Amino acid sequence: MNSVHSLQRPYRLKTVCMFFFVFFLSTTAMITLFWGDVPSVQAGEAKSRFIYIVKKGDTLGGIALHYKVSIKALKKWSKLSGDKIYKGQRLWIKSVSPGFYIVKSGDTLSEIALQANLPISRLRDLNRISGDRIYTGQKLKLGAARVPSKRPPIHVVRKGEALWDIAKQYNLSISEIKRRNQLKTDVITPGMTFKLCETAEKETAEEVEEELFEYKVMPGDNLSTIAQRFDVAVGLLRQLNGLKKSRIYPGQTLQLRPSSLDEAVYVVRSGETLSSIALKYRMNVSEIKRINDIDGSKIVVGQELRLKATRPHIHIVERGDALWEVAQAYDMKVADIKKLNELTSDRIYPGQELQLGIKPARRFGAYTVKKGDYLGRIARLHQMSVADLKRMNHMRTALIHPGDQLKVNPLLRKGREWLKIREINWDDLMGSSEGFKKIKTGNGPYYGSRPKASLQKNRRYYESAPLSLWNTFKRARKLQAAFDRKISRMGRLSNSLKGWHIVLDPGHGGLDPGAVVANLDGNGNTVYVVEDEYVYDIALRVYVMLRLHGADVTLTLLSPNHLIRHSDPPVQTFVNEKNEVYNSLGFNKGNKRAHWPIGGRNGNLSCRVDIARKAFKNVPQNRRIFLSFHADIDHSAPNAPLILYYRNRRTGKADCASKHFAKSMQAFLGAGTTIRGQNLLVLRNNPARIRVMLELRNLAYTDHAWALRFEELRQRDAEKVVRGLVSNSRPRHH
Ligand SMILES: [Zn+2]
Incomplete structure (x- = not known):
C-alpha cells in the first residue's frame, strides 16, 4: 500500500x-x-x-x-x-x-531535535522523556497539539470575510476549499456554508498501537509482575536496566523496550560515514571495521553493519526474527528458550539478547556458493558479519568459487528447510506446464513470449498484455489450473487448515503496479522493485503451502504468464507487467478495458471483495480469512512489517476479530511488527471473519527492498504467514 x-x-x-x-x-x-x-x-x-x-x-x-x-x-x-x-x-x-516524527532505527534524540529545529530540552518535555533513550517506531511530538482536528465541519461565511480568510483560519488552501465545495469563483457572500471536515476526519482515522517505553515503579511492583504487564521478559528488563538481581524500588524508572541504539544491525544511510556511525553508537571505528571485516573506510548506502560481535550461547534478536525461527535454527524447543529467558509470551524485540543455554547448541548450516556470489552477500543472507563467515570457514581471503561449500549461521536455514516444507519441490512447481511455451530467464520461468526484458529497466518501464482481457483471463486460468494439478499431486503438510477458506489478495496488479522503488544491488548499482510483482510471488508461495495444509484457497488476481519465480541472483528484478486479471469469469467476459484491475479511489478495488464474497459462499463465517498482500512505502513508519485491520473512520469502531488476529500474528511475522486500524476499501464490507492487509516489507528502507528481491527471503516471509495461520486455526484453550 x-x-x-x-x-x-x-x-x-x-x-x-x-x-x-x-x-x-x-x-x-x-x-x-x-x-x-x-x-x-x-x-x-x-x-x-x-x-x-x-x-x-x-x-x-x-x-x-x-x-x-x-x-x-x-x-x-x-x-x-x-x-x-x-x-x-x-x-x-x-x-x-x-506534528510528529516516528523514530527510525539508529535515530538519536539530538539528531531529531536538530532536524526539527527544536532544542533537545523542548523535545524531551513534549514527549516526557527523561534521558536520551528513544525506541524505533516511537511517535515523537514535535509541537503542541494541532488545532485543525477540532475544526468544525461547516463554516458559515460572516460579513466581510473573504475566501482567503477562511482558508487561513482552517489551515486549508483556497483551491482545496473550492474543490470541496465545488466553487467556481473566489466570490463568496455572507451566509454561505462551506464543508471543511474531510481533513479533520483523516487525522483521527488512524489508531497507532502505542506502547510504553518507560515505567516508573510503584510500591508493591516486582520485576515479574511488570514483565507480565508489559509483555516483556524479565531477562530483557534486566538487560536494559543493567540489573544484576531482581530488586527494584518504587520511583525507579525502568526501560521496557530496547531503544533504537540497542539493535545489533545498522543499515547505512545516505551521507553517513563509518566515523559518524561509530560516534552514534559510542563505538570505535576500528571495532566496527573488525566486526564487519572492512579494510578501508568505504561503506555504501544500504549496507548492513553488525554492531555487536556474535557470542556463543546468545542470539541477539534482529528485526524480523521470530521466536519459533530462533528455536528451530538452534535446534531447541520454543518452551525451553522461553523458560531460559523468562519470556511471558512469544513476542521478542530487536536488540533483545536470548540465552541459548550453557551448552550452546550451535549448529551450522551449509551454503553452496552460486555464480555471482560474494562474501558480503552470503554473510548478509545468513545474518553474519563477513569476519564471522571467514573465521567460521578458516578463510584467509575473500575469494570464493561457485560450488564451494561454506559453513554458515544456522538461521538462514530459514530458507526452505522448516517443518516438512523442505519436502516441497518448488522446482517442479516452476517446471514446464502442460501446453505452455516456457521462457527461461534469471527471474523466471515465464510462459508465453513475455516479458521482453529480464529486469525492470527504470521506474517507468512496463509491458502490457498482448492479448485481450478475455483471452488473457482464459490463459491465466489455464496456467493456474496446471499449477493446481501439480500442487494436488504433492501430498500434504498437514490437515490443520481443513475446512478453512482463505482468500489471498495480491495487492495492486493489472494496470496498477503499486510502488516502484529504486533500490541498490550488492555493488551499489540501482535496481527497481515493483510492488505488485513481488507480492504476487509471495501470495503464490503462501497459496501453495496453505493448500498443502488442507485449506481451500482463492486468489483474487491471476497472471497469464508466470507462477512462482526464481530471482537468482537478485539483481534480476521483476518487470512491471500490466497483465494480471481478476480471477472471475464475470469481470472478464465483457472484455472491457475498465475491468483490468486498477487501484485508487476511482479504481475497481471492490471487485476483490466481490470475488471473496463468491468464494466464501457456503463457508461457515468463522472459517473465512481474507489476506491482502502489500509492500509498504512509508518513510514515517518503522522498517518492519505492518498488519492493518479495518477501523471505521467516522465511528472509530474497530473490527475486533481481525485486530485480535493481527496481534497474534505479531509473534510469527517477527520482531518489530506493528499493527494499526485503518479505513481500507478491500477490508470494508468484506464478508471474511478475519480480514487484514499485510504490509510485509517497507520499501522505504533499503534492506527491506533488498529482502523482497531475494527469493529465499520472500519464501521466508511466506512461511511466516503460513505458520501464523496454522497456529491461529488451532482451537484455543482458555
Ligand atoms: Zn500496496
Whole structure:
C-alpha cells in the first residue's frame, strides 16, 4: 500500500516568492538549504519546508531517503513529471508529518531535535522523556497539539470575510476549499456554508498501537509482575536496566523496550560515514571495521553493519526474527528458550539478547556458493558479519568459487528447510506446464513470449498484455489450473487448515503496479522493485503451502504468464507487467478495458471483495480469512512489517476479530511488527471473519527492498504467514 500521500498538506501560497528569494541568494550550489517561513500555518509546521538545490550525483531516491520523504511526495512538491533531476535544480522539501516524527532505527534524540529545529530540552518535555533513550517506531511530538482536528465541519461565511480568510483560519488552501465545495469563483457572500471536515476526519482515522517505553515503579511492583504487564521478559528488563538481581524500588524508572541504539544491525544511510556511525553508537571505528571485516573506510548506502560481535550461547534478536525461527535454527524447543529467558509470551524485540543455554547448541548450516556470489552477500543472507563467515570457514581471503561449500549461521536455514516444507519441490512447481511455451530467464520461468526484458529497466518501464482481457483471463486460468494439478499431486503438510477458506489478495496488479522503488544491488548499482510483482510471488508461495495444509484457497488476481519465480541472483528484478486479471469469469467476459484491475479511489478495488464474497459462499463465517498482500512505502513508519485491520473512520469502531488476529500474528511475522486500524476499501464490507492487509516489507528502507528481491527471503516471509495461520486455526484453550 502506498500511504504517504495522505500525510501531505498543501502549501502553494508563498512558493513563488520563496523561489525567487532563493534563486537570488544562491549563486553557487554551496548554499543548499533555506528554511521557508510561511506565516499562514501553525507553529511547528512553519519551519518544515525548504528548498534543496540538487548537487552533482544526486538522485531523487537518494534525496528522498536522506530527508525521509517519499519520491512521490518529492515529485509532487516540485511538480516533477519524470524522475530526472539536474545539478542546480531546486526541489521543495517538506516534513512528512508536521506534528510528529516516528523514530527510525539508529535515530538519536539530538539528531531529531536538530532536524526539527527544536532544542533537545523542548523535545524531551513534549514527549516526557527523561534521558536520551528513544525506541524505533516511537511517535515523537514535535509541537503542541494541532488545532485543525477540532475544526468544525461547516463554516458559515460572516460579513466581510473573504475566501482567503477562511482558508487561513482552517489551515486549508483556497483551491482545496473550492474543490470541496465545488466553487467556481473566489466570490463568496455572507451566509454561505462551506464543508471543511474531510481533513479533520483523516487525522483521527488512524489508531497507532502505542506502547510504553518507560515505567516508573510503584510500591508493591516486582520485576515479574511488570514483565507480565508489559509483555516483556524479565531477562530483557534486566538487560536494559543493567540489573544484576531482581530488586527494584518504587520511583525507579525502568526501560521496557530496547531503544533504537540497542539493535545489533545498522543499515547505512545516505551521507553517513563509518566515523559518524561509530560516534552514534559510542563505538570505535576500528571495532566496527573488525566486526564487519572492512579494510578501508568505504561503506555504501544500504549496507548492513553488525554492531555487536556474535557470542556463543546468545542470539541477539534482529528485526524480523521470530521466536519459533530462533528455536528451530538452534535446534531447541520454543518452551525451553522461553523458560531460559523468562519470556511471558512469544513476542521478542530487536536488540533483545536470548540465552541459548550453557551448552550452546550451535549448529551450522551449509551454503553452496552460486555464480555471482560474494562474501558480503552470503554473510548478509545468513545474518553474519563477513569476519564471522571467514573465521567460521578458516578463510584467509575473500575469494570464493561457485560450488564451494561454506559453513554458515544456522538461521538462514530459514530458507526452505522448516517443518516438512523442505519436502516441497518448488522446482517442479516452476517446471514446464502442460501446453505452455516456457521462457527461461534469471527471474523466471515465464510462459508465453513475455516479458521482453529480464529486469525492470527504470521506474517507468512496463509491458502490457498482448492479448485481450478475455483471452488473457482464459490463459491465466489455464496456467493456474496446471499449477493446481501439480500442487494436488504433492501430498500434504498437514490437515490443520481443513475446512478453512482463505482468500489471498495480491495487492495492486493489472494496470496498477503499486510502488516502484529504486533500490541498490550488492555493488551499489540501482535496481527497481515493483510492488505488485513481488507480492504476487509471495501470495503464490503462501497459496501453495496453505493448500498443502488442507485449506481451500482463492486468489483474487491471476497472471497469464508466470507462477512462482526464481530471482537468482537478485539483481534480476521483476518487470512491471500490466497483465494480471481478476480471477472471475464475470469481470472478464465483457472484455472491457475498465475491468483490468486498477487501484485508487476511482479504481475497481471492490471487485476483490466481490470475488471473496463468491468464494466464501457456503463457508461457515468463522472459517473465512481474507489476506491482502502489500509492500509498504512509508518513510514515517518503522522498517518492519505492518498488519492493518479495518477501523471505521467516522465511528472509530474497530473490527475486533481481525485486530485480535493481527496481534497474534505479531509473534510469527517477527520482531518489530506493528499493527494499526485503518479505513481500507478491500477490508470494508468484506464478508471474511478475519480480514487484514499485510504490509510485509517497507520499501522505504533499503534492506527491506533488498529482502523482497531475494527469493529465499520472500519464501521466508511466506512461511511466516503460513505458520501464523496454522497456529491461529488451532482451537484455543482458555
Ligand atoms: Zn500496496
